């Protein structure tokens with residue numbers, strides 16, 4: 435619900451941009467002949483005030499963004515707006531909202547793959563993959579279901595990879611083959627070889643660590659994005675991945691990104707964000723994502739609570755990977771009834787919060803409309819199967 439249209443909402447730094455504010459309803463037209471427009475840069479003392487003539491009930495003026503930041507525009511007591519000024523490297527990128535890790539009833543989730551994909555669109559996701567435990571095929575089912583259906587939702591292949599005798603969970607997002615399907619006779623010998631080359635610190639099992647690197651490397655070879663999953667998930671009275679192990683992995687960084695926020699306990703997410711802060715303070719670039727790891731999309735916990743906004747140059751898997759790898763992403767937490775919280779580098783956090791307030795509500799509403807057509811499409815498709823575990 436908007437009273438005005440303001441264009442553009444996003445503009446480049448160190449250039450003059452013409453901003454136009456047009457009323458969408460008769461009762462909010464600018465009826466005086468002149469208005470005082472205050473332009474306030476949120477960072478430091480950057481601001482100006484201009485007199486603007488109203489034309490046909492609308493206002494138009496020039497703004498010069500001195501540096502990357504949000505600008506507030508106040509028009510006397512009549513209205514207030516927010517716009518965002520971006521440095522060139524971010525100005526050319528589009529924000530995509532996505533979930534890298536979610537389950538269907540082909541493993542331990544509740545609903546069929548195509549249904550999970552449509553439900554993801556319903557809550558505003560631009561990209562996703564079904565990442566069932568040990569299974570790659572369900573992700574292909576979701577892709578197949580919409581092969582002849584025009585949707586802007588990018589549905590990628592994926593799976594949650596569980597190396598044998600290894601507690602670490604790994605996501606293969608977008609890889610063109612199943613890594614779970616590669617654990618053949620040679621696996622143990624190959625991992626043993628990698629382990630021999632490592633000088634692991636105390637408290638790190640070289641074979642378990644080598645198994646992880648083997649998986650990350652296979653995902654890389656398949657063109658996928660690899661995630662180290664929920665390290666501080668508490669399972670069997672222990673963290674899933676011990677800090678010493680994680681520290682060693684962070685230095686070698688064989689994966690694409692670290693699951694900063696996952697759909698597990700609030701405590702785990704809290705520890706992961708503290709861990710991230712510590713690694714950043716040590717000077718490490720740690721690419722981060724938020725994922726839901728939801729096991730149900732029907733009012734179950736986690737679905738839509740944590741996700742990623744990645745800033746990309748295009749809409750391909752390669753573009754998403756480039757964005758994540760270079761740290762152009764924010765992990766976002768949107769808990770029911772609470773404000774959005776974004777995590778990652780400061781500039782991306784600020785920009786993500788602006789987008790969540792000023793851009794994503796309209797974006798998500800458009801996605802929800804498209805999702806209705808997606809649900810209708812799969813409702814009549816017999817291949818989709820029932821709501822039982824396969």
Ligand SMILES: [Zn+2]
Nearest residue numbers: 594603663664
């Ligand atoms: Zn897992």
Ligand SMILES: [Zn+2]
Nearest residue numbers: 535537594727
């Ligand atoms: Zn999972």
